[in-house]
Amino acid sequence: MSIHLSGWDDTIVALATPQGIGAIGVIRVSGKNTFSILNELFPSKDLSVQASHTLHVGYLKDGDQVLDEVVLSLFKGPKSYTGEDVIEISCHGSPFIQEQVMAAITKRGARLAKPGEFTQRAFLNGKLDLAQAESVADLIASNTEASRKTALNNMRGGFSSDLKQLREQLIRFSAMIELELDFSQEDVExxxxxxxxxxxxxxxxxxxxxxxxxSLGNVIRNGVQVAIIGKPNAGKSTLLNALLNENRAIVSDIAGTTRDTIEEVININGILFRLVDTAGIREHTSDVIEQIGVEKSLEKMNASDIVLYLFDINDTSADELKVFEKSLQEKNIQYLLVANKIDTAESGKVQAISHFPSAIFISAKSNTGIEILKQALTQKAISGEVNTEATIVTNARHHDALLKLSQSLEEVQSGIDNQIPGDLLALDIRQCLHYLGLITGEITNEDQLDFIFSKFCIGK
Incomplete structure (x- = not known):
């Protein structure tokens, strides 16, 4: 598939590596004038007669001025990332040198690329469909093994392959029904x-x-927010330090030490958990600052994906836990009850708490049960093992289109059951094809593409 839009036949240039000083910087150039522009700057050989996918070392010169000694990587269209002629310039990582090289290229007719424009050209030239192109951005932004594998699978076409099969089967039946309309007077099916x-x-x-x-894809892509909630001195800050394996939060025997929320990120089995250590919750306090901290704790609790309700097993009754558990269930909040200070607990206390299915016993101070808690968090977040080889939807735009596709499929099903005429059935099937096309890019417009690719980094 190739899509042609106006204003996409010029030559673009951008820095493909991060801003700042480094050993090497890579400048990417793509478009019909790529080789003619670089030939003016690279006098040692004629690049246009060199083979594609080759490397060339030499000096870049702007007139008599030597800009840098570089390595040029040549990719002749259509066998390139964008489908156009592409040259990648590996120069020294000085920001000044990079600016001088790009200035010399733009002076010869190229323009600075917009965010995501290289990938957008790859889509327009049929190198990637839209779902694959969006997964490129997901791969760049991936920060765990699970998010990397999921994005890579989708970029290689895993998601697109599933959609292609759905689309081809629908197109076949749509064509047969359309054929029926041509023979409507003969009453054939x-x-x-x-x-x-x-x-x-x-x-x-x-x-x-x-x-x-x-729901799993959202966890893989964005992580899980976990609020650590409990009374003052339950050991919340100690638990945060134990989970992070470092002294991040101040710990003391003084109740109310934590006044504001402390947020940290931890990677557990490939899933990012955003841990929020909150101020201790108690109903009555005369300290104005502590009151504000308690209010913020409740806000974080209501906004979290999972709540860890931490309590001191020695001074918490089963009745108290039932009340708190009921309030969480009424708010439809996922939670774990975490009984702390198990190393000092009486056997009767342990037995009373054991009746709660979601209860986990730990000692934050001595690191007892922390690994069990991590496993429980992972299980609560993803409800099983993450199979990154399977197709996982991580994009909200795709999810919305799939919801609409499901509704359209139900309308087709209803039409078949009610024996509606073929022309109406064909309309319903076209609607299904429309929503599939929105995901892969068969159905799109320039404004939509600009919005999608504007979220990419410049140079990709």
């Missing part, structure tokens, strides 16, 4: 309605699986 009904049921099942995967 080229599309077997029973077979179509079975296909729609199968497609709807696949669509529902993709929709359900979004």
């Amino acid at each position: 080229f599309a077997d309605r029973k077979e179509l009904k079975a296909l729609i049921a199968e497609l709807n099942h696949s669509t529902q699986q993709l929709i359900r995967s979004f």
Whole structure:
């Protein structure tokens, strides 16, 4: 698939490596005039007659001025990332040198690339579909093994392959129904309605699986916010330090030491957990600052994906836990009850708390049970093992289109059941194809593309 938009036949240039001083900087140039521009700056040989996918070492010169000694990587279209002629310039990592090189290139007719424009050109030239192009940004932003593998699988076409199968099957039936319309006076059916009904049921099942995967995909992509809640002196700061394996929060025997929230990130089994250590919650306090801290704690609790309710097992009754557990359940908040100071607990206390299915016993001070708590957090976040080889939806735009696709499939199903005319059935199937096309880019417009690719970094 190739899409042609106006204003996309010029030559662009951008720095493809991060801003700042480094050993090497890479400048990427793409477009129809790439080789003619670089030939003016690289006098040692004619680049246009060199083979694609080769490296060339020499000096870049702007007139008589030597800019830098560089390595040029040549990629002749269409066998390049963008599908156009591309040259990547590996120069020394001085910001001054990089600016001088790009200035020399723009002086010869190239323009600075917009964010994501190289990948946008790859999409427009049929090198990637839109879902694959968006996964490039996800891969760049990945910060865990799970997010890397998921983005890589989608970039290689895992998600697109699933959608392509759905689309091809729908197109086949759509064509058969359209053919029926040409022979409407002869009252013939080229599309077997029973077979179509079975296909729609199968497609709807696949669509529902993709929709359900979004909750996991959202966890993989954005992480999980976890609020550590409890009374003053329950050991919340000590638990945060134990989970991080460092002394991040101040710990003391004075109740109310933590006045504000402390946020840290930890990677557990490839999932990012954003831990929030909150001020101790107690109903009555005369300290104005502490009151503000308690209010912020409740706000964090309500905004979190998971709440760790930490309590001192020695001074918390089962009745208190039931009240707090009920309030969390009413708010539909996922939670774990974490009984701290197990190393000093009486056996009767342990037995009373053991009746709570979500209870976990730890000693934050001596690091007892911390690994069990981490496993429970992971299980609560993803409800099982992350299979990054399977297709996982991580993009909210894709999720929205899949929800609309599911609704359209149900309308097709209803149409078959009610034996509606073929022309109306064909309209419903076209609607399904429309929502599939929104994801992969068969259905799109210039404004939508500009919005999607504007979120990319410049140079990609």
